[in-house]
Amino acid sequence: MVEYKKAPIKAKDKMKQIMTNYFLDAYSAKDNGKKIAWITSGGPVEPLLAMDIIPIYPENHGAMIGASKMGQKLCSYAQGLGYPNDLCSYALADIACSKGEKGPIGQLPKPDLLICCNNICSTVVKWYEIQARYFDVPLFILDTPMCHTGFSYEIRSYVEQQFYELFLFLEHICKKKFNQERLQHIGMLSIQAQRLWQEILETTKHSPAPMSAFDAFFHLALIVTLRGTQVCVDYYKELLEEMHQRIEQGICAVPQEKFRILWDNLPIWYRTKWLSDKFAQKGVCLVADTYTSAWCSSLKYIDENNFLNPLSEAYTRIYLNQGIDIMADEIIKMIEKYMIHGFVMHSNRSCKPYSFGQYDIQNIIRAQTGIPILIIEADMLDETKFAEGQIESRIEAFVELLETRYEA
Amino acid sequence: MISVGIDIGSITVKCAVIKDNEILATSLDLTGFDVKKAWNKVFYDTINKANILEKQIDYIISTGYGRESVDIADKKITEITCHGAGAHFLDPRVRTVIDIGGQDSKAISLDKNGRILDFVMNDKCAAGTGRFLEVMARAMGVDLKEFGNLSLEAKDPVKISSLCTVFAESEVITMVSKGKKREDIIAGIHNSIASRTFSMANRLQISPPIMLTGGVAKNKGLVKALEKKFAQDIIVSPFAQLNGAIGAAYLAQNHKK
Ligand code: SF4
Numbered sequence: 278m279v280e281y282k283k284a285p286i287k288a289k290d291k292m293k294q295i296m297t298n299y300f301l302d303a304y305s306a307k308d309n310g311k312k313i314a315w316i317t318s319g320g321p322v323e324p325l326l327a328m329d330i331i332p333i334y335p336e337n338h339g340a341m342i343g344a345s346k347m348g349q350k351l352c353s354y355a356q357g358l359g360y361p362n363d364l365c366s367y368a369l370a371d372i373a374c375s376k377g378e379k380g381p382i383g384q385l386p387k388p389d390l391l392i393c394c395n396n397i398c399s400t401v402v403k404w405y406e407i408q409a410r411y412f413d414v415p416l417f418i419l420d421t422p423m424c425h426t427g428f429s430y431e432i433r434s435y436v437e438q439q440f441y442e443l444f445l446f447l448e449h450i451c452k453k454k455f456n457q458e459r460l461q462h463i464g465m466l467s468i469q470a471q472r473l474w475q476e477i478l479e480t481t482k483h484s485p486a487p488m489s490a491f492d493a494f495f496h497l498a499l500i501v502t503l504r505g506t507q508v509c510v511d512y513y514k515e516l517l518e519e520m521h522q523r524i525e526q527g528i529c530a531v532p533q534e535k536f537r538i539l540w541d542n543l544p545i546w547y548r549t550k551w552l553s554d555k556f557a558q559k560g561v562c563l564v565a566d567t568y569t570s571a572w573c574s575s576l577k578y579i580d581e582n583n584f585l586n587p588l589s590e591a592y593t594r595i596y597l598n599q600g601i602d603i604m605a606d607e608i609i610k611m612i613e614k615y616m617i618h619g620f621v622m623h624s625n626r627s628c629k630p631y632s633f634g635q636y637d638i639q640n641i642i643r644a645q646t647g648i649p650i651l652i653i654e655a656d657m658l659d660e661t662k663f664a665e666g667q668i669e670s671r672i673e674a675f676v677e678l679l680e681t682r683y684e685a
Numbered sequence: 686m687i688s689v690g691i692d693i694g695s696i697t698v699k700c701a702v703i704k705d706n707e708i709l710a711t712s713l714d715l716t717g718f719d720v721k722k723a724w725n726k727v728f729y730d731t732i733n734k735a736n737i738l739e740k741q742i743d744y745i746i747s748t749g750y751g752r753e754s755v756d757i758a759d760k761k762i763t764e765i766t767c768h769g770a771g772a773h774f775l776d777p778r779v780r781t782v783i784d785i786g787g788q789d790s791k792a793i794s795l796d797k798n799g800r801i802l803d804f805v806m807n808d809k810c811a812a813g814t815g816r817f818l819e820v821m822a823r824a825m826g827v828d829l830k831e832f833g834n835l836s837l838e839a840k841d842p843v844k845i846s847s848l849c850t851v852f853a854e855s856e857v858i859t860m861v862s863k864g865k866k867r868e869d870i871i872a873g874i875h876n877s878i879a880s881r882t883f884s885m886a887n888r889l890q891i892s893p894p895i896m897l898t899g900g901v902a903k904n905k906g907l908v909k910a911l912e913k914k915f916a917q918d919i920i921v922s923p924f925a926q927l928n929g930a931i932g933a934a935y936l937a938q939n940h941k942k
Binding site for chain 2: 652681682
């Protein structure tokens with residue numbers, strides 16, 4: 278019998294270095310004659326790279342704020358400015374930092390332009406409008422209609438038209454011609470990175486899993502911020518290789534893996550360590566999640582030979598921009614693919630599009646798979662919305678339920 | 686086989702001793718600030734009542750929010766599993782347990798062997814819990830013990846629209862000052878808890894029969910409101926608050942040190 282053991286993922290240090298370099302580049306953009314665009318996490322980054330613009334992701338910054346446990350302080354600062362408690366905590370924290378409050382890396386480099394795509398939510402539209410007024414910079418809004426049941430010709434042409442407008446917008450700002458060939462090249466790199474990311478996530482099909490969703494939450498930063506670059510592709514190649522080695526050497530996330538869990542919604546950034554330990558103590562491994570896999574979920578619509586063509590479809594048909602029946606279908610596929618014993622849904626106060634349909638999705642999944650499902654209420658950033666005692670009890674009771682279900 | 690269950694809740698500590706599947710003794714007391722002192726007292730009270738010596742005990746299970754503080758426990762199990770087990774022990778027909786405790790409420794569905802199929806707990810909020818009732822009783826200047834019986838006399842229950850305990854309290858005070866009848870307001874309060882409990886429990890597949898546990902199970906007015914809302918009879922646990930401790934002791938019956 279193989280002796281399974283736990284060990285940290287080696288590539289981690291390299292990733293920290295890559296992220297540091299990325300921010301250093303961004304902070305010195307002005308000196309190097311480069312422009313900075315703030316962009317939403319689901320926004321089309323490839324056209325920016327094609328124009329040598331450095332993309333900055335306030336949501337990624339939000340994750341860093343959460344992981345450094347600075348969310349509560351920043352959210353309450355923004356609330357003090359009059360923004361409501363119910364507003365997404367990424368927006369609150371970003372607004373607070375823009376007004377001079379310090380985050381984990383101080384403040385983000387100031388934007389020259391803003392790109393907002395509402396494929397993730399409508400909050401981002403108002404949030405970016407506020408920032409456009411505050412920084413007095415141009416804002417481009419890419420409007421992607423919700424795909425309740427599928428895609429249509431009308432949606433395609435409507436979104437495609439906006440892509441051409443985006444190119445013109447970028448030409449105008451950069452005062453140079455948009456380079457379609459360069460876009461094709463960057464698009465290829467982006468697709469390659471998404472494929473690698475998918476392969477990395479799929480290594481957890483192996484039991485015990487060589488990494489957990491908590492590791493995926495960390496390593497996600499590159500596919501969000503640097504997809505379309507060679508650095509990103511090279512890093513994920515290395516990470517994938519390491520995952521294969523870990524499987525061979527019996528290195529895994531939870532050596533006593535008894536139960537495999539699927540996670541829904543954003544991580545609870547300030548509690549990832551706590552949750553990961555809590556689950557691991559009980560032999561539970563979060564092997565997959567609907568969140569990190571969203572960054573490779575539109576691969577099926579992409580055409581490598583012509584990146585531009587399906588761009589509108591790929592950016593419109595993302596996980597959060599579809600009806601709950603489609604979401605439930607994707608979850609069921611994941612449950613089968615990863616041999617899942619239980620499903621834990623984070624009902625996230627901040628993220629309405631992610632949390633709104635959860636009870637219906639729960640019913641669909643329960644009816645179709647019969648696996649136990651737990652819903653825990655919290656917030657990805659704001660610690661005041663996390664009740665440790667209650668969440669602890671729920672998790673423990675859920676594990677007891679899994680034990681009676683599967684060990685009887 | 687002698688086993689003990691200790692349930693440490695936010696408001697009370699409960700203990701039960703079971704010998705060969707028979708309840709020998711139970712007791713309860715306030716939790717207070719010193720949890721350790723509280724369970725020690727209740728534990729020794731109960732074994733004295735049961736007329737057994739500590740060394741005769743084969744297995745101890747602790748449960749409830751304070752379960753980790755019980756260092757003499759052989760095992761710690763959540764109150765969800767213990768409430769399910771307690772209800773099954775007291776009445777094996779039970780398929781759904783509704784527990785309304787001091788600061789939370791939960792619904793649990795059971796299979797025929799008393800195993801948990803699914804559960805839900807209330808949101809991070811006191812509405813729909815025992816604490817809500819306490820606050821309302823205080824706001825109305827009525828003894829909590831009277832609450833249930835008074836509401837049975839209601840002719841025209843008021844509607845409490847606020848879900849928040851604090852806001853509901855001011856709503857109730859406004860109604861008192863408007864001269865609404867006491868019993869109608871109390872019935873309105875019970876209806877509000879019943880509908881909250883119903884919408885929580887409805888996230889599960891509710892199979893009959895339902896058993897109500899927790900301190901509020903003694904409140905006849907609330908039981909009536911719940912029966913109306915769930916459109917079925919509800920079995921009231923004869924041991925109300927002690928259900929979790931009994932469940933823990935019952936689960937401990939199947940363990941050997
Ligand atoms: S509401 Fe959700 S999708 Fe929108 S910015 Fe906040 S976390 Fe992201």
